[in-house]
Amino acid sequence: MAKDKLADISTKAPNKEDKAEIKAKTEKILAELDDLQNLLYAGREHAVLIVLQGMDAAGKDGTIRKVFGQLNPQGVAVQPFKGPTEDELAHDFLWRIHRHAPAKGMMQVFNRSHYEDVLIQRVHSWIDDKVAFQRMKAINQFEQLLAKHNNTVILKFYLHISPEEQAGRLAERTEDPTKMWKYNAADLAEAKLWDKYRAAYDDVFEHCSDIPWHIVPADNNWYKEYYIAKTVRDALKALDMHYPRLKTSDAKVGH
Amino acid sequence: MAKDKLADISTKAPNKEDKAEIKAKTEKILAELDDLQNLLYAGREHAVLIVLQGMDAAGKDGTIRKVFGQLNPQGVAVQPFKGPTEDELAHDFLWRIHRHAPAKGMMQVFNRSHYEDVLIQRVHSWIDDKVAFQRMKAINQFEQLLAKHNNTVILKFYLHISPEEQAGRLAERTEDPTKMWKYNAADLAEAKLWDKYRAAYDDVFEHCSDIPWHIVPADNNWYKEYYIAKTVRDALKALDMHYPRLKTSDAKVGH
Structure with a gap:
């Protein structure tokens, strides 16, 4: 069934990259991105939606x-999506997502997203394949609605880590006092479903790629941050935005 | 261009119908509808969306x-849609609509709706035909999302009145003290755009009929009320709803 697209993509930073050099580059990119986001906010012609998914x-x-x-x-909002509330479950799965779609001028970051409705729900067989594929179709249409009808640039990132790296990080949460708050015994159970998640992700990459996915090698945080910052910077730069000029009605002649 | 589908449909109650008889029938239907809506609310398996459009x-x-x-x-909500706010305009046209989509168990009435975005906006050339048809496609997909992904029964009513009847009613608003609050000089200007509205409605009836429109003869209020009550009653009856049984965990044996 699944093609295991991820199997061919490394979770690690390319060998040739030097950590210190990449970190310096990331700093530079973030400064550019700061300017671009200010332009985005000032112009209010485009919206930006960042989708973060990963184990x-x-x-x-x-x-x-x-x-x-x-x-x-002021121009960047973050919205995490956890298990749905009773009220959210009484609506279609995109209802709670749509209300957090970015206004023009805004950059909205989704920490998890509508994709959970075809991932965790599918892995646990809370929905069958038929519903899963209907949802994937609805997701494509929803993303086109945002893209075409509100000039939304959608950037979807899959943070690609290896099972070994994940195991190490989860273990750390039981040992490092600054990370214990993130520990959740359920995560260990979910980790055992790795293969099922991989298969569900593979269907997502295949069927929800009208707007493409970025697979981010994420075992090394410094590389992951560089990769994402660069991708967002490039996408905003491509919009070729300019600061709006004075509105004629506001323009003053002379002093 | 337009087929003027409405030209073939009378705005008046059929001759054979007797006003007093119809009014008595409506009373009976409304009592049935009251029961059915209670079932809908109790069962929380379906949602109902009523769309009211008309000049x-x-x-x-x-x-x-x-x-x-x-x-x-408690189980019926009404949402009017007026001109969009600045925040609504900064989102796709369905954003403000979607948040008012009914939860399972609820009946939601839209007084005007997402269709205004392909009617008034088109009549005034605030959008071009290309955008209008893109929006109609998005509307179809949106209605399917509600129907398929939240068991929503969508009933769309066009209240069909004649230009003469409209002129009489608008005049009444300048004369009847209990109706003056509804008077809006802009309505008279809109009424002059009747043919353009008819053409825009025709495209809606043709291109947004995956979920069918009900054209309601609306010159006679008593007939219009009967027609709509009956249509909603029939649609809810067809759902074949039953009151949920006691949940096993709550069921008590003996007293």
């Missing part, structure tokens, strides 16, 4: 802190 | 009062 401990929280946390919070 | 003075407000106002307000 537990793949580094989603760290990405938010180290990359998006460097930008002006 | 100014077509009788949308009256329908809400006389038909839906007879039901238990």
Whole structure:
């Protein structure tokens, strides 16, 4: 069934890359990104949606802190999606997602997203394949709605870590006092479902790629941060935004 | 361009119908509908969305009062859609609509709706045909999302009145002290765009009929109320709902 697309992609930073050099580059990129995000906010012509997906401990929280946390919070919002509430379950699965879609001018970061509705729900057989594929179709249409009808740039990142790296990070949460708050016994049970998750992700990569996925080698945080910062910077740069000029009605002649 | 589908449909109650008889029938239907809505609320398996569209003075407000106002307000919500706010305009046109989609168990009435985004906006050339047809496609997908992914029964009503009837009702608003609050000089200007609205509606009927439209003869309020109440009653009856049984965990043996 699944093609295991991820099997061919390394979870590690390329050998040739030097950590110190990459970190310096990331600093530079983040400064550029800060300017670009300010332009985005000033122009209010485009919206930006960042989707972060990955196994537990793949580094989603760290990405938010180290990359998006460097930008002006007035123009950047973060929305985590946990298990749905009773009210959310009484609506279609995109209802709670849509209300957090970014306004023009805003950059919205989703920490997990609508994709959980075809991942965790599928892995645990809470939905069958038929519903899963109907949902994937609805997801494509929803993303096109945001893209076409609100000029939304959607950047979807899969944080790609190895099972070994994950095991190490989860263990750390039981040992490091600054990380214990993240420990959740359920994560260990989920980790055992790795193969099922991989298969569900493979279907997502195949069937929800009208707007492409970025598979981020994420075993090394410094490389992951660089990769994501660079991808977002490049996407914003491609918009070729300019600061709006004075509105004619506001323009003053003379002093 | 337009087929003027409405030209072949009378705005008047059929000749054979007797007003007093119909009114008595409506009373009976509303009592049945009250029971059915209670079932809907108790079962929480389906959602119901009622879309009311029509020219100014077509009788949308009256329908809400006389038909839906007879039901238990705990399970029936009404949402009017006026001109969009600045924040709404900064999102895709379905953003503000989606948040008011009914939860399972609820009946939601839209007084005007997402269709305004392909009607008034098109009539005034605020959007071009390309955008209008993209929106109609997005509307179909959105309605399917609600229908397929949240068991939503969607009933779309066009309140069909004649230009003469409209003119009379708008005039009444300048004369009847209990109706003056509804008077809006802009309505008279809109009424002059009747042919353009008819053409825009025709495209809606043709391109957004995956979920069918009900064209309601609406010159006679008593007939309009009967028609809508009956259509909603029939749709809810067809769901074949039953009151949920005691949950096993709650069931008590003996007293």
